[in-house]
Amino acid sequence: MDGNLLAAQFIGGLTSAMSLFLVASGLTLIFGVVNVFNFAHGSFYLLGAYFAYQAVAVSGVGFWAGVLLASLGAGAAGVLMEYFFLRRIYGRAGEAGFQILLTYSFILILDDVVKMIWGTDYKSISKPVALAGSFSLGEVTMPRYDLVVIVIGLAVAFGMWAAIRKTRFGRNLRAISSNREMASSLGVNVPLALSLVFGLATALGGLSGAISAPVRTVTPGAGIEVIIGSLIVVVIGGLGNFWGALVGALVIGEVTAFGILFLPQWAILFSYAVMALVLIFRPEGLLMKRGAVR
Amino acid sequence: MRDDKPGAKYGRDEWAQWGVALVVFAAVPLLGKKHFVNMGNEILVMGLFAMGFNLLYGVTGMLSFGQAAYYGVGAYTVGLLLSKGVAPFWVALPATMAVGGALALVLGPLCIRLSGVYFTMLTLAFAEMVWGIVFKWYDFTGGDNGIQGIPMPEALHSPLRYYYFTLAVVFVSFWLIRRIVDSPFGAVLQSIRENPERTGFIGVKVRRYQLAAMVLSGVFAALAGGLFAGYQHSIHPDMLHWTKSGEVILMSILGGVSSFFGPLMGAGIIVFIEDMIGKYTEFWEIWIGGIMLAIVIFFPRGLIGTFDTWITRWRNHGKHAETAARP
Amino acid sequence: MRKEGRKRQVMLAIGLVLVLGLAEAAQAAEKIVIGAMYPMTGRAGRYGIDSVSAAEIAMNEINAKGGVNGRMIDIIFNDSKANPAYSIKVAKRYITEDKVNFLMGVVSSAVGLAVTEVSKENKVIFVGTDHASTALTTEKFQPYYFRVSNNTxxxxxxxxxxxxxxxxxxxxxxxxxxxxxxxxxxxxxxxxxxxxxxxxxxxxxxxxxxxxxxxxxxxxxxxxxxxxxxxxxxxxxxxxxxxxxxxxxxxxxxxxxxxxxxxxxxxxxxxxxxxxxxxxxxxxRHHLNWPDTKQNKEFVAKFKAQTGRYPSYAAEGAYAGVYFIAEGVRQAGTAEDPDKLVAVMEKIKFKLPEDPEGFMSYMRPIDHQIVQxxxxxxxxxxxxxxxxxxxxxxxxxxxxxxxxxxxxxxxxxxxxxxx
CATH class of the missing domain: 3.40.50.2300 (Response regulator)
Incomplete structure (x- = not known):
């Protein structure tokens, strides 16, 4: 096994990891702050992809403007969902069960809405011309677009870190996530903050859908397929832990990239196997402090 | 507040519910429509699945999102034992309960280390792993193709006979569940639901009880899966998919997790709606999704619970009106 | 009060069941009814929706020419959800409620394997139009199954x-x-x-x-x-x-x-x-631009005219399925006698859009697999x-x-x- 192959697999795994992270980051953010496991997160990914298609391929907006619009659109949809529906079940007895049903119902509804508006055929948008090619580092090839995805992923990770650690809003969020009532009594506008976080996270979902539109298939049903993958990532990293999502994505991306060289027949079980190991030895995930739960 | 907690003794009222449920299900075949027999059979099976699930959720307060694993494993127990000719149905069906219980004994201790929504996610994660194994293990489970043409014993060949067989098994199970809930053991489970810490303080080994609840719930889920395999003669990895776990949560919440027959009623409504909507529109997802959303928003206590509230309110309203009329 | 409420619930439940039962008692016997199942949601939705459109085109063509032996064709559609358990339920409902003469469709092979079992148990002919698993015509073969598209x-x-x-x-x-x-x-x-x-x-x-x-x-x-x-x-x-x-x-x-x-x-x-x-x-399994025959061009043009899009290959399979059933009923002179139908259907030879000049698709009796x-x-x-x-x-x-x-x-x- 030569170095080029290893390098190529490493970079391939890194690219996968960043795509995974972009979806999972929003999921874990909602979980960490709003304390909701948003099964419909994949549907915001789907909306992002279709919004980007509508903006770029139909309305002829530039690519990056389209990606921005798609993220904002998905975020707006998320705020609506939070404001009109999710908000009504906070604190209800047996909330978790209702959360599952509510977010699951949005998967079904949004899937049909997408089908009604855009039909069932596959949609495509083109990458910006400047990003169509690839770099060559010796034998190893790396698509330019993938590099952009990695940069966006890192930017999101850093941006979120800065937002949570360095801003007043971030401080409020940390307060809310550790004790909602206390934060509220200290004058934090909790309902507003929750809406904003939900919007931000679904905008991240939309962003990941939009930037994956040129390299994946835009079709109804694509949302539900990313949700289990993202779930695995956040469970491995530690539910609600932002950096955990990054670590989880890197682990899954690289395990898959190298695993397929040795056990190509078992690729679909890799992520489950990693998850099983993590759950058996560290049920709270890699980055959750021991004993923090319960 | 409510007199319909699973633990509460119903007295005559509950006997009426048992009577109604039995008479309605027993009478379904008299309508002479094979389709109703099929629907009834599915409702009974899903009802058992949901009632078993509710032992964990409504009674003990543990929301599992991985019950489909037990249901599917039960189905595969019947499917594999019968199609490989290892054991007859009469052995395979009780065996599902052993297998379901055993699986819960393996996964349960891993899941109950965490609580709340973390517990929920663990159950989901492990169930997805079981799904992956069933999906992938071609030589043993038939992989994604599943198993078809499960050979059933002669005595249960006719759908009608199988229906009454299911009816008997399911109602005996309901009776068992009722007994479990009413027992001192059940009382501990309910106290765990209300407050696990406090229950621990009085010397109860909470985790042991939680594990027991998972095992019992897994036993009934697997039995339901086994009954389903016998009913359709075909099984498939989809039976273990997380959407199936979601379905059973939906049924329970729809009917009402705090009324004993709530999950059965929820199962009936969902099976019925799925059948009707598919007939009329290809956009069934938006309908089912919309109905789910409406249940979540408007029926926080499930249909039975909400009806009870309405009835009570209406009755009280009447009283107030009377009082108001008499100065 | 409370007891009365319960009684009312019971009466309501019984009444509902009775009404539903009676409403569906009358069924027109003269139509040839096909119960079709296609995925209309999720990833395979395109295949299902194209299949539905194509089956309707075939049905309208046949009915416009006076039907088959004077009987019109009627197709009922239901989403298969690409889910075997659900599809079995739909297939059973088609048979017991809608009294269909034929089952048709199915894109996923796993669903096909499940539905062929229902077809076998109930002796209702199942015409597979777009699932490809070879097992259906070899190991899992049963006489009431036919497939009108190529297998893997x-x-x-x-x-x-x-x-x-x-x-x-x-x-x-x-x-x-x-x-x-x-x-x-x-x-x-x-x-x-x-x-x-x-x-x-x-x-x-x-x-x-x-x-x-x-x-x-x-x-x-x-x-x-x-x-x-x-x-x-x-x-x-x-x-x-x-x-x-x-x-x-x-x-x-x-x-x-x-x-x-x-x-x-x-x-x-x-x-x-x-x-x-x-x-x-x-x-x-079908191409828009091959073979370059009048029939293929007309099929593609008609599909495009009616739906506004070009058909994916599943469409032609569904189109073939309806014509296959029609041809079977025409030759057998019945839609009700499955064994008589099987005897003629396994020898059907007919011209499809995907057949080049000088060739006609035909059914092979040994495996009920169309030869194309x-x-x-x-x-x-x-x-x-x-x-x-x-x-x-x-x-x-x-x-x-x-x-x-x-x-x-x-x-x-x-x-x-x-x-």
């Missing part, structure tokens, strides 16, 4: 004949979705090619999950293995995603891309108006079916009889299962 064996056999003559194709790599269809499509091909060429070798394989969104690490692994030809058994959106992701790696300059069962579907050509490479070797010509082509620039800018061309045609398993092979496969 036929595609694989044609593909092996195609590959046999290309001398530089020596090192193979295979990637496909990790489920029965993906594996079987490849294994049949590799077995048949191995019989005809001794100098071919498999340099690697990869089995991502079905609907995998990200193929990047697989692509880098494929490039490192440097095969001459990459066989893929993807269908639908997976082909699209793989090609999009492989493009910047210049994978298509370095090896031939070969997808011989579902890859040449119009949905792919349409999904990639820009960027689809030239020279991909693809096929599908298979064409494999390469992507070439062609803008006659927009928005696609590439269509298949440079066709190689494989005779129907050369690509079917022999009677002996089928019997051997069936025996192996019985043991």
């Amino acid at each position: 064996y036929q595609s694989a056999a044609a593909a092996a004949l195609y590959a046999k003559d290309i001398k530089p194709w020596k090192k193979y790599y295979v990637i496909g979705p990790d489920y029965e269809y993906g594996h079987r499509t490849w294994e049949d091909f590799w077995m048949l090619l191995g019989r005809q060429r001794k100098d071919v070798q498999l340099v690697g394989q990869a089995w991502p999950k079905l609907f995998e969104p990200d193929y990047t690490p697989y692509i880098t692994a494929i490039l490192s293995a440097k095969p001459d030809v990459l066989v893929t058994t993807f269908w639908g959106g997976d082909t699209v995603a793989f090609i999009k992701q492989a493009l910047p790696y210049k994978l298509f300059d370095k090896m031939k891309f070969y997808n011989y069962d579902g890859g040449g579907n119009y949905e792919l050509l349409e999904a990639m108006p820009t960027g689809l490479p030239k020279g991909l070797v693809l096929s599908a 010509v298979q064409a494999i082509g390469e992507t070439v620039p062609d803008k006659s079916f927009p928005p696609a800018t590439m269509m298949l061309g440079n066709w190689k045609i494989f005779k129907a009889e050369e690509i079917i398993p022999s009677v002996a092979e089928i019997e051997a496969a069936r025996k192996a299962v019985k043991k």
Whole structure:
């Protein structure tokens, strides 16, 4: 096994990891702050992809403007969902069960809405011309677009870190996530903050859908397929832990990239196997402090 | 507040519910429509699945999102034992309960280390792993193709006979569940639901009880899966998919997790709606999704619970009106 | 008060059940009723929706000409949800409630395997139009099942004949979705090619999950293995995603891309108006631009006129299914006697849009599998079916009889299962 192959697999795994992270980051953010496991997160990914298609391929907006619009659109949809529906079940007895049903119902509804508006055929948008090619580092090839995805992923990770650690809003969020009532009594506008976080996270979902539109298939049903993958990532990293999502994505991306060289027949079980190991030895995930739960 | 907690003794009222449920299900075949027999059979099976699930959720307060694993494993127990000719149905069906219980004994201790929504996610994660194994293990489970043409014993060949067989098994199970809930053991489970810490303080080994609840719930889920395999003669990895776990949560919440027959009623409504909507529109997802959303928003206590509230309110309203009329 | 409430609930429940029962008692007996199941949601939704449209076109054509033996055709549709348990339920309802004369449809092979069981138990003929698992016509064969589209064996056999003559194709790599269809499509091909060429070798394989969104690490692994030809058994959106992701790696300059069962579907050509490479070797179960017959052109034009889009290959399968049923009823003179129908249907020979001049598709009695010509082509620039800018061309045609398993092979496969 030569170095080029290893390098190529490493970079391939890194690219996968960043795509995974972009979806999972929003999921874990909602979980960490709003304390909701948003099964419909994949549907915001789907909306992002279709919004980007509508903006770029139909309305002829530039690519990056389209990606921005798609993220904002998905975020707006998320705020609506939070404001009109999710908000009504906070604190209800047996909330978790209702959360599952509510977010699951949005998967079904949004899937049909997408089908009604855009039909069932596959949609495509083109990458910006400047990003169509690839770099060559010796034998190893790396698509330019993938590099952009990695940069966006890192930017999101850093941006979120800065937002949570360095801003007043971030401080409020940390307060809310550790004790909602206390934060509220200290004058934090909790309902507003929750809406904003939900919007931000679904905008991240939309962003990941939009930037994956040129390299994946835009079709109804694509949302539900990313949700289990993202779930695995956040469970491995530690539910609600932002950096955990990054670590989880890197682990899954690289395990898959190298695993397929040795056990190509078992690729679909890799992520489950990693998850099983993590759950058996560290049920709270890699980055959750021991004993923090319960 | 409510007199319909699973633990509460119903007295005559509950006997009426048992009577109604039995008479309605027993009478379904008299309508002479094979389709109703099929629907009834599915409702009974899903009802058992949901009632078993509710032992964990409504009674003990543990929301599992991985019950489909037990249901599917039960189905595969019947499917594999019968199609490989290892054991007859009469052995395979009780065996599902052993297998379901055993699986819960393996996964349960891993899941109950965490609580709340973390517990929920663990159950989901492990169930997805079981799904992956069933999906992938071609030589043993038939992989994604599943198993078809499960050979059933002669005595249960006719759908009608199988229906009454299911009816008997399911109602005996309901009776068992009722007994479990009413027992001192059940009382501990309910106290765990209300407050696990406090229950621990009085010397109860909470985790042991939680594990027991998972095992019992897994036993009934697997039995339901086994009954389903016998009913359709075909099984498939989809039976273990997380959407199936979601379905059973939906049924329970729809009917009402705090009324004993709530999950059965929820199962009936969902099976019925799925059948009707598919007939009329290809956009069934938006309908089912919309109905789910409406249940979540408007029926926080499930249909039975909400009806009870309405009835009570209406009755009280009447009283107030009377009082108001008499100065 | 409370007791009265319960009583009312009971009465209501019983009343509801009775009303529903009576309402559906009357059913028109003179129509030929087909119960169709297609996926209309999720990834395979396109196939299902195209199938529904095409089946309706066929039905209207037949009914406009006065029906079959004076009887009109009526098709009921229901989403299969690509879910076997749900489809079994629908199939049973079709049989017991709607009193259908035929079952039809199904895209997923797993659903097909489940529904064929219902067909067998109830002796209702099931016409499969778009699922490809060879098992349905070999090991799992039952007399009331017919399939009017090619199975994976036929595609694989044609593909092996195609590959046999290309001398530089020596090192193979295979990637496909990790489920029965993906594996079987490849294994049949590799077995048949191995019989005809001794100098071919498999340099690697990869089995991502079905609907995998990200193929990047697989692509880098494929490039490192440097095969001459990459066989893929993807269908639908997976082909699209793989090609999009492989493009910047210049994978298509370095090896031939070969997808011989579902890859040449119009949905792919349409999904990639820009960027689809030239020279991909693809096929599908029906093509818009081949054969160049009047019937095919009319079928495509009619579909386009009625739906506003070009049909994916599933459409022609459903169209064939309705005509197959009509032909069976016409010849048997009944839609109610399944055994009589089977006896004539297993000998049906009829002309379909996908049949080239001088050939008619026909049913083979041994396995109830339709026998058809298979064409494999390469992507070439062609803008006659927009928005696609590439269509298949440079066709190689494989005779129907050369690509079917022999009677002996089928019997051997069936025996192996019985043991």
